[in-house]
Amino acid sequence: MPETATSPFNIQIGNDLTWNVMPLLHEVKHALNKLIESGETTVIDLRSIPLAPGEEDRILQTLGVGEIQAKLNALGPSEITETRYAGIWIVTHYNDEEDIIGRFIEVTMMPEILCSQREDMIAAYEAFDTTLEENNESSVEKSE
Amino acid sequence: MTNKFDDKNKTLGDTLRSRGISRRSFLKFCAATASMMALPPAMIPKVAHALENAKRPSVIWLSFQECTGCTESLTRSHSATIENLIFDSISLDYHHTLQAASGHAAEAAREAAMEENHGNYILVVDGSIPMDNPGYSTIAGISNYDMLMDTAKGAAAIIAVGTCATYGGIPHAKPNPTGAVSVGDLIKDKPIINVPGCPPIPVVITGVVTHFLTFGTIPELDHIGRPKVFYGQSIHDRCYRRPFYDKGLFAETFDDEGAQKGWCLFKLGCKGPTTYNACATTKWNNGTSFPIEAGHPCIGCSEPDFWDGGGFYKALSMPTENITQTALYTAAGAAAVGVAAGALNRAKKNAATKAHPNTTIEDLEK
Numbered sequence A: 001m002p003e004t005a006t007s008p009f010n011i012q013i014g015n016d017l018t019w020n021v022m023p024l025l026h027e028v029k030h031a032l033n034k035l036i037e038s039g040e041t042t043v044i045d046l047r048s049i050p051l052a053p054g055e056e057d058r059i060l061q062t063l064g065v066g067e068i069q070a071k072l073n074a075l076g077p078s079e080i081t082e083t084r085y086a087g088i089w090i091v092t093h094y095n096d097e098e099d100i101i102g103r104f105i106e107v108t109m110m111p112e113i114l115c116s117q118r119e120d121m122i123a124a125y126e127a128f129d130t131t132l133e134e135n136n137e138s139s140v141e142k143s144e
Numbered sequence B: 001m002t003n004k005f006d007d008k009n010k011t012l013g014d015t016l017r018s019r020g021i022s023r024r025s026f027l028k029f030c031a032a033t034a035s036m037m038a039l040p041p042a043m044i045p046k047v048a049h050a051l052e053n054a055k056r057p058s059v060i061w062l063s064f065q066e067c068t069g070c071t072e073s074l075t076r077s078h079s080a081t082i083e084n085l086i087f088d089s090i091s092l093d094y095h096h097t098l099q100a101a102s103g104h105a106a107e108a109a110r111e112a113a114m115e116e117n118h119g120n121y122i123l124v125v126d127g128s129i130p131m132d133n134p135g136y137s138t139i140a141g142i143s144n145y146d147m148l149m150d151t152a153k154g155a156a157a158i159i160a161v162g163t164c165a166t167y168g169g170i171p172h173a174k175p176n177p178t179g180a181v182s183v184g185d186l187i188k189d190k191p192i193i194n195v196p197g198c199p200p201i202p203v204v205i206t207g208v209v210t211h212f213l214t215f216g217t218i219p220e221l222d223h224i225g226r227p228k229v230f231y232g233q234s235i236h237d238r239c240y241r242r243p244f245y246d247k248g249l250f251a252e253t254f255d256d257e258g259a260q261k262g263w264c265l266f267k268l269g270c271k272g273p274t275t276y277n278a279c280a281t282t283k284w285n286n287g288t289s290f291p292i293e294a295g296h297p298c299i300g301c302s303e304p305d306f307w308d309g310g311g312f313y314k315a316l317s318m319p320t321e322n323i324t325q326t327a328l329y330t331a332a333g334a335a336a337v338g339v340a341a342g343a344l345n346r347a348k349k350n351a352a353t354k355a356h357p358n359t360t361i362e363d364l365e366k
């Protein structure tokens, strides 16, 4: 971790400010152990924790970036990153104007938002079926 | 926002599906909404289920003695997609700043919404009510008092938005020239949710409306009617500068070494210890910052009589004699020190309010 960081307001931030960073990282470590032992997932809302300027960056820096980085486009973009510690993910949701509207640490095998959803799959099946039927009809028309 | 009554039976799920919004997008919407309502992430599936089935309630918004800052706070908030969806899922039938209609047509819309949704609509009020001379504030020739009492009769619940509607706010500041009172001073027979702040944080306003939409109930309130989920902890208890307070490290001026190093702003008049609000975690401008993070002490704008609290830049009590020493003795008892300081400061604040009949220019400069 860097010795000091600078906030957008040019306030020097020493390491002594980071009173919530280490407890939070320990909580994440315990959550990972719980996932390994029992498969139970944990979601931590980073907005619910009082953080000093630069502390969120410290958390993200410590967790780092691992093998998977996914982007999705659903009511604005979202970024889903597996950190360098397998099973610990950072999920960041943005709105259309690319402002952050939610940032979560998810300790899970796969964040729920990445999985295909049953309702979407049912709609997809119907759409796919219609496409194939239309193709079928047009190829029948051509052959006539 | 629409004024149509015909689709009020549609659920939010129906509205979203008819717009081609995927389940995945809906899950994202629910995650952001749960975060906005300060609910733990484990509640996201419950929020999803409730929102899926939520019906569009009719909302009537009345603005009395106010500066329109509360409406500005809400409509200038950034999370356009999410908050638009929330506002698309209510039927905002009257809001004289936002509606296109004016004069008789506007009043007719209010009366129609009241009749059609009697007993079920949500009444949102910003601004205080002048009780001295009704002519101080009227809408379409109707006094604020008459309009409030008339509209409140058929409301399912009332949300008082901003410190003026909740506690009288700036119009109520001494010497209170208009005889301003709050909604709660006048209405005793309806559930009232107080959402104070000058202005309130936009996601707190939306969060309270969404809570009602999601659960159909009013959230748990504190002793002065504020939802505990947003106002349950003091700014001081959630302030990232708190370790400096506990160590007795204070900025003495706005440009000294302490200010540069981000030390506690108590001696510069910070009202964080007596102020209950979500600024320290939810923050402003989409989570960018809040006054203390920008180097300015909290002025306590979500508390009753904040304007008469004895000067924004005057410390509640001098911590050097009482708190710093205690803090040094009890490094492990920081929370207890905070509680003690809170009680001490509340007493000081009450004394300041009592001993402060008039506010002069000099007072404001203190």
Ligand code: SF4
Pocket: B235, B236, B237, B239, B240, B241, B242, B243, B245, B263, B264, B265, B266, B270, B271, B272, B273, B292, B298
């Ligand atoms: S007095 Fe104000 S700046 Fe100091 S810790 Fe409390 S809330 Fe933060």
